[in-house]
Amino acid sequence: MMSARGTRETMPPALDAAATAAVTRPRTAPDRALLTSLAPLLEAWLPGRRWFAGKDRAITGLEPVSATELLPPGGSTPGLVHLLIRVRQPGPVTDCYQLLIGTHPALPPRLSDALIGTPEDGPLHGQAVYDALQDPRLCSVLLERLRLPGRLGPLAFSRAPGAAIDARLPARILQAEQSNSSVVYGDALILKVFRRVYAGVNPDLELPLALARAGNTNVPPPVAWFETAALTGEDGSDGGPATLGVLQPFLAGSTDGWQLALDSIAAGRDFALEARSLGRATAEVHTALAAALPVTVLRRVQMEHLTALMAERVESTAVAVPGLAPYRAALAAAYEELADLTRAGRSWPAQRIHGDLHLGQALRTSGGWSLIDFEGEPARPLAERRRPQPPARDVAGMLRSFDYASRTGGPDTGWTLDEQAAWAARQCAAYCAGYAEAAGADPRDDAALLRAYETDKAVYEVLYEARHRPDWLDVPMAAVRRLAAPAAAPPTPRD
Numbered sequence: 001m002m003s004a005r006g007t008r009e010t011m012p013p014a015l016d017a018a019a020t021a022a023v024t025r026p027r028t029a030p031d032r033a034l035l036t037s038l039a040p041l042l043e044a045w046l047p048g049r050r051w052f053a054g055k056d057r058a059i060t061g062l063e064p065v066s067a068t069e070l071l072p073p074g075g076s077t078p079g080l081v082h083l084l085i086r087v088r089q090p091g092p093v094t095d096c097y098q099l100l101i102g103t104h105p106a107l108p109p110r111l112s113d114a115l116i117g118t119p120e121d122g123p124l125h126g127q128a129v130y131d132a133l134q135d136p137r138l139c140s141v142l143l144e145r146l147r148l149p150g151r152l153g154p155l156a157f158s159r160a161p162g163a164a165i166d167a168r169l170p171a172r173i174l175q176a177e178q179s180n181s182s183v184v185y186g187d188a189l190i191l192k193v194f195r196r197v198y199a200g201v202n203p204d205l206e207l208p209l210a211l212a213r214a215g216n217t218n219v220p221p222p223v224a225w226f227e228t229a230a231l232t233g234e235d236g237s238d239g240g241p242a243t244l245g246v247l248q249p250f251l252a253g254s255t256d257g258w259q260l261a262l263d264s265i266a267a268g269r270d271f272a273l274e275a276r277s278l279g280r281a282t283a284e285v286h287t288a289l290a291a292a293l294p295v296t297v298l299r300r301v302q303m304e305h306l307t308a309l310m311a312e313r314v315e316s317t318a319v320a321v322p323g324l325a326p327y328r329a330a331l332a333a334a335y336e337e338l339a340d341l342t343r344a345g346r347s348w349p350a351q352r353i354h355g356d357l358h359l360g361q362a363l364r365t366s367g368g369w370s371l372i373d374f375e376g377e378p379a380r381p382l383a384e385r386r387r388p389q390p391p392a393r394d395v396a397g398m399l400r401s402f403d404y405a406s407r408t409g410g411p412d413t414g415w416t417l418d419e420q421a422a423w424a425a426r427q428c429a430a431y432c433a434g435y436a437e438a439a440g441a442d443p444r445d446d447a448a449l450l451r452a453y454e455t456d457k458a459v460y461e462v463l464y465e466a467r468h469r470p471d472w473l474d475v476p477m478a479a480v481r482r483l484a485a486p487a488a489a490p491p492t493p494r495d
Contacts, residue, residue: 194243
């Protein structure tokens with residue numbers, strides 16, 4: 001989320017007027033006819049998107065959930081259609097995706113990379129159809145809609161009390177896309193649009209709202225958001241509202257912790273002061289979440305279920321990534337150690353946490369650290385991501401991130417593997433010490449819990465890298481080998 005300047009475009013007067021009119025005149029497109037005409041184009045286009053989760057499975061069909069015209073096409077100006085579709089693929093789960101479709105009679109060359117295709121029939125026959133989130137002008141239509149709360153067909157737009165939104169802010173698309181898409185407006189606001197949609201409140205809206213109400217300043221507060229009124233299940237049941245996008249302050253001039261860590265490695269210096277400060281910020285967020293939202297205690301039944309799920313992930317990942325198979329039994333020992341403690345009467349407090357914490361989710365500003373992206377691990381079910389969990393899971397995620405940084409930047413400095421591991425260990429120790437200063441408890445004091453979560457995270461990383469970045473697979477595999485070694489050392493040493 002570093003401030004980066006690029007070409008900025010404002011809406012032409014005709015488009016601006018049309019966008020304003022669309023806000024007050026909702027129109028719903030014919031869902032079935034529209035999707036039928038778009039289906040061949042989308043089936044070819046979707047597997048190539050970074051955010052599409054089903055790349056390894058064939059698309060067997062598309063089903064419409066809703067289609068809403070945010071900006072009706074007309075003359076030489078583009079149109080904007082909001083789509084929610086279910087993508088059918090082999091397997092028990094049918095994913096729902098959010099698409100913002102731009103239409104244009106003749107797509108300008110600057111948008112050629114955003115082209116989806118040209119329908120041969122249907123309501124958009126002859127129009128160039130493209131990814132609207134690559135078009136700054138159509139992104140400005142979204143900002144105008146968020147500025148004026150209300151309903152538009154099945155969509156509901158909300159704004160935080162007292163929040164001011166300048167609809168004249170020019171849009172800039174962030175190209176480093178991952179599981180979602182983001183648009184920056186001026187240097188003031190950033191909109192995250194969720195691509196894979198689930199019924200229920202997304203934690204990336206829920207948790208920052210709770211933290212804002214609690215007065216915590218470590219997380220940018222939501223300015224506005226939009227959702228579906230109800231996401232209908234495959235069986236026709238009402239699954240409840242689903243969060244579609246969140247608008248938050250853009251922290252211009254900030255640098256993410258990942259880049260800062262790599263810069264430190266390149267300069268041959270420690271990151272310990274920054275890591276310690278980040279540990280304190282993490283503990284402050286955890287403390288605020290525990291005060292703002294319900295907490296619980298995980299006892300034997302819950303912990304045995306949790307460790308069983310961890311063990312199952314090892315088994316399923318070993319099937320998908322055969323290189324993990326020789327370490328299955330040794331990795332499962334970390335979970336069994338935790339299960340033994342529960343059978344001996346141990347319990348652990350659980351609360352809402354970040355859920356996918358790493359250096360890339362921490363931004364350093366002149367005022368300190370800010371944590372962002374509370375969505376959790378997108379590959380896991382929303383219900384699981386919203387479930388109270390031990391804060392050690394977040395801590396373990398950050399420990400793994402320090403290891404990633406050392407093994408990514410270390411080779412460029414000529415460091416040996418031992419030197420890379422030593423750098424990571426020092427930063428992990430500083431992070432945990434800072435956490436203890438703010439939380440009053442050191443996560444290293446519960447070594448079994450921390451090791452289990454670090455192991456689970458490494459297994460998750462193995463599957464992720466095998467699917468998306470095979471060249472990075474050796475990073476989590478090195479952690480697997482360390483964690484599977486007899487009498488594995490604690491995840492982080494003391495200072």
